[in-house]
Amino acid sequence: MRTAEGTCSSHHIAVVRLAGRERVRGQLAADGIATVVQYPTPCHLLPALGLARPPHLPVIERAADQILSLPMSPHLTERDVERVAHALGHALAVPEPAGRPAS
Numbered sequence: 001m002r003t004a005e006g007t008c009s010s011h012h013i014a015v016v017r018l019a020g021r022e023r024v025r026g027q028l029a030a031d032g033i034a035t036v037v038q039y040p041t042p043c044h045l046l047p048a049l050g051l052a053r054p055p056h057l058p059v060i061e062r063a064a065d066q067i068l069s070l071p072m073s074p075h076l077t078e079r080d081v082e083r084v085a086h087a088l089g090h091a092l093a094v095p096e097p098a099g100r101p102a103s
Contacts, residue, residue: 013038014072016088020096021068027091033084036069 015038018024025035042064044054071084 008074011072014070015067016070017063017066018068018092019066021066023094023096024088024091025068027094028087031087031090033087034071037067038069039067040064 021037025037028035042057042060043049044051044057044060070088071080076084
């Protein structure tokens with residue numbers, strides 16, 4: 001990502017959406033890549049909203065089970081980014097175990 005000279009990116013989250021998130025996350029961890037599930041609960045289901053009858057939003061609820069944040073920082077080197085991309089590609093190439101539904 002290029003920025004103007006003397007500045008750095010304010011981007012702070014690189015999110016991917018994928019089936020089998022926990023399997024991929026485990027594979028990335030095994031490769032030494034830290035990941036985070038930023039928003040495990042959709043906003044409309046948070047108790048803080050106090051909704052007595054939260055709306056049914058299936059697309060959002062499914063996405064909450066599938067999104068994964070990858071490392072992103074202005075301090076990552078190009079080599080770091082390539083390592084994360086390679087590890088993600090490797091994790092995605094590993095087939096889902098038979099009999100286990102993808103999350």
